[in-house]
Amino acid sequence: MHLLPHVKLQLIIMKDTTPISIRNTSSVVFSKTANTTDTGKYGCLVRWNSVSQTVRKQVTVAVPVSIPTLMSTPIGGNVVKDGSLDLSCAVLGGSYPITFKFYQDTSEIPLHQITLNATTAVHHIVSVKNGHSGKYSCEVSNSADQITRTKKSPYVTITVRVPVSNPTIKCSSLKDVYKTGEWVILLCQSTNGTVPITYSLFSNKRLIYSISRSDREPAAFKVLLNETKDGGEYKCKAENEIPNLSKYSNGINITIKVPVSKPLIYPLLNSTKVKLGETVTLHCVTSTGTLPITYTLYRNQSSLQSATTMQAIPAGFNITVDSVEHSGVYSCKAENQISSERSNGLSFRILRGGFVWWIYIIIVLISLMIIGPAIIHCKQWCKNNEGIIQEDESSKPIQRGPLQHNQGSLKKKADSDRNHEGDYTNIMSYQGNEDDSESDCEADYTNVTSKKAASADSDTSSDETNHVLYTQLDLAALQNNSTPQPQGPTIYASIALDKLR
Numbered sequence: 435m436h437l438l439p440h441v442k443l444q445l446i447i448m449k450d451t452t453p454i455s456i457r458n459t460s461s462v463v464f465s466k467t468a469n470t471t472d473t474g475k476y477g478c479l480v481r482w483n484s485v486s487q488t489v490r491k492q493v494t495v496a497v498p499v500s501i502p503t504l505m506s507t508p509i510g511g512n513v514v515k516d517g518s519l520d521l522s523c524a525v526l527g528g529s530y531p532i533t534f535k536f537y538q539d540t541s542e543i544p545l546h547q548i549t550l551n552a553t554t555a556v557h558h559i560v561s562v563k564n565g566h567s568g569k570y571s572c573e574v575s576n577s578a579d580q581i582t583r584t585k586k587s588p589y590v591t592i593t594v595r596v597p598v599s600n601p602t603i604k605c606s607s608l609k610d611v612y613k614t615g616e617w618v619i620l621l622c623q624s625t626n627g628t629v630p631i632t633y634s635l636f637s638n639k640r641l642i643y644s645i646s647r648s649d650r651e652p653a654a655f656k657v658l659l660n661e662t663k664d665g666g667e668y669k670c671k672a673e674n675e676i677p678n679l680s681k682y683s684n685g686i687n688i689t690i691k692v693p694v695s696k697p698l699i700y701p702l703l704n705s706t707k708v709k710l711g712e713t714v715t716l717h718c719v720t721s722t723g724t725l726p727i728t729y730t731l732y733r734n735q736s737s738l739q740s741a742t743t744m745q746a747i748p749a750g751f752n753i754t755v756d757s758v759e760h761s762g763v764y765s766c767k768a769e770n771q772i773s774s775e776r777s778n779g780l781s782f783r784i785l786r787g788g789f790v791w792w793i794y795i796i797i798v799l800i801s802l803m804i805i806g807p808a809i810i811h812c813k814q815w816c817k818n819n820e821g822i823i824q825e826d827e828s829s830k831p832i833q834r835g836p837l838q839h840n841q842g843s844l845k846k847k848a849d850s851d852r853n854h855e856g857d858y859t860n861i862m863s864y865q866g867n868e869d870d871s872e873s874d875c876e877a878d879y880t881n882v883t884s885k886k887a888a889s890a891d892s893d894t895s896s897d898e899t900n901h902v903l904y905t906q907l908d909l910a911a912l913q914n915n916s917t918p919q920p921q922g923p924t925i926y927a928s929i930a931l932d933k934l935r
Contacts, residue, residue: 446479453479468495473529499528502574504587513562514676515596523572523587524554535573538566544573567594598627601672603683611689612659613772618688622670623652624681634671637664662724665690693773694723699766699780707783708755718766718777719748730767733760758784 445462447455449472455464466472477490506513507520523534534555535544546557559566569591575584606619622633633653634644645653659665665688673680702715718729728742729749741749755761763779 442482444481446481448477448479449474469497471495495529496577497527497529498583499532499574499576499585500526501585502534502572502587504570504572504590506570506590506592511590511592512675513566513592513594514679515562515564515594517562519559519562519566519592521557521559521570521572521590522554523557523574525574525585526553528553528574528576531576533575537571537573539568562594564594564596567592595628595674595676596626597676597679598624598631598672598674598681600624600681601633601670601683603668603670603686605686605688606654610687611691611771612665613691613693614659614661616659618657618659620655620657620668620670620686621652622655622672622683623650624672625650627672628674628676631672631674634673636669636671638666659688659690662690662692664688691724691770691772692722694720694727694768694770694775696720696775697729697766697768697777699764699777701780702750706781707785708761709785710755710757713752713754714782716751716753716764716766716780717748718751718768720768720775723768723770724772725770727768727770730769732765732767734762755782755784 442458443460445457445459446453447462447464455462462478472493473495474493475490476493477488479486479488502523502525505522505524507522508517513519521536523536525532530551531549532551532553533549534547536546536557537544548555555572557572569589571589572587573584574587575582577583601622601624603620603622606621612618620635622635624631624633629650630646630648632644632646633655635642635655635657637657642655642657645655647653653670655670657664667685667687669685670683671680672683697718697720699716699718702717708714716731718731720727725746726742726744728740730740731738731751731753738753739751741751743749749766751766753760753764761782761784763781765777765779767774767776769775
């Protein structure tokens with residue numbers, strides 16, 4: 435356009451409604467390096483006095499998209515099954531509009547596609563399943579100078595993890611009561627959950643140790659039960675790589691009991707000497723063992739009595755020794771819920787010779803004191819008539835009684851020991867015979883013969899100073915008050931008289 439020289443014009447270049455260059459000249463030029471923010475409507479305003487005129491034109495600055503970045507939420511690529519997953523695709527620059535596409539693995543069909551006048555797009559998966567595990571990428575594109583340019587992001591690996599289910603815990607054996615010193619194997623298993631799974635064993639809320647398994651097999655925990663405090667409630671915990679989703683099992687109770695030790699059996703007074711008819715108390719006790727403990731008393735192999743104690747005290751058994759058979763071998767057995775032990779044997783010694791024998795001894799002493807003078811007189815008379823008796827015996831057969839028999843033997847023994855002092859006395863009771871006319875003793879009488887212990891050449895003594903006085907007494911005659919008895923063998927009792935002193 436040609437203007438007169440005296441005419442002055444004002445030229446204004448605007449972007450949208452904002453002036454970006456003003457000149458009072460007949461021409462104006464505006465230039466800059468274009469970027470995406472320079473896109474818009476540009477105009478040129480010409481003003482002369484009160485007259486103005488504007489020319490406008492749309493200017494679009496085309497910027498190719500940059501390489502996109504794909505990100506996942508939750509961060510780290512580990513996603514819980516049935517949880518949600520967000521995939522975000524973003525570019526640093528690019529002319530609008532930008533088209534976003536999401537792909538899984540090597541599939542050519544996009545999971546999601548959207549065109550936005552924005553630099554970021556999000557693909558939202560509401561409920562994640564096992565099939566959503568894999569590699570993901572996104573693709574962005576726009577147009578500049580009528581040319582479409584496309585960029586693709588690096589892969590992001592998404593792993594769908596299954597949370598562990600509540601584990602179960604059980605003993606490898608069927609029992610739940612163990613004794614000290616035993617091993618117990620506890621099995622812990624979670625049927626669901628992405629491997630590897632880490633199992634941890636707890637005893638009374640105290641961690642024992644942990645085991646990690648990359649398969650579906652249960653974790654086996656081997657525990658030594660040293661003391662009773664090792665018993666109680668046991669639990670296990672299962673967890674995988676999903677944070678804050680560990681699960682605990684129910685508790686299992688393990689009871690630990692102490693086996694009984696070998697029991698000790700002993701009499702109350704610590705004496706094994708008893709008399710017939712005496713009652714003895716036997717005690718049976720074990721030093722260790724979980725209560726209650728049952729004690730059983732045995733004689734030989736036969737059980738006699740049983741007693742159960744709820745305290746750590748001995749069990750007492752009363753035994754009456756009525757016969758020699760009751761002096762057998764006594765033992766006891768201690769047992770509780772998990773073990774039993776048998777004691778050593780204990781035997782009684784029966785004391786013989788009770789008060790009955792002392793009665794016989796007293797009777798003998800009293801008899802000697804009463805009939806002693808009569809015995810001496812009778813002895814002297816028998817010696818004076820010894821020749822007459824022998825002459826009568828040779829003239830006719832006479833039935834000999836016990837006294838005559840004994841007198842013959844005593845006479846022979848007296849001849850052999852004539853030079854020795856007497857140290858024992860034979861006392862014999864003789865019953866007269868009605869047919870014996872030569873007998874002058876009508877009543878029973880007792881013959882006393884005193885002899886001294888044999889000399890050094892005798893078989894019965896080795897020490898001349900060791901004198902023992904014995905008495906032989908017809909007990910049958912004494913017990914029946916010297917009543918005439920039928921003819922038969924005479925019963926004698928030998929009593930050490932000097933021992934009684």
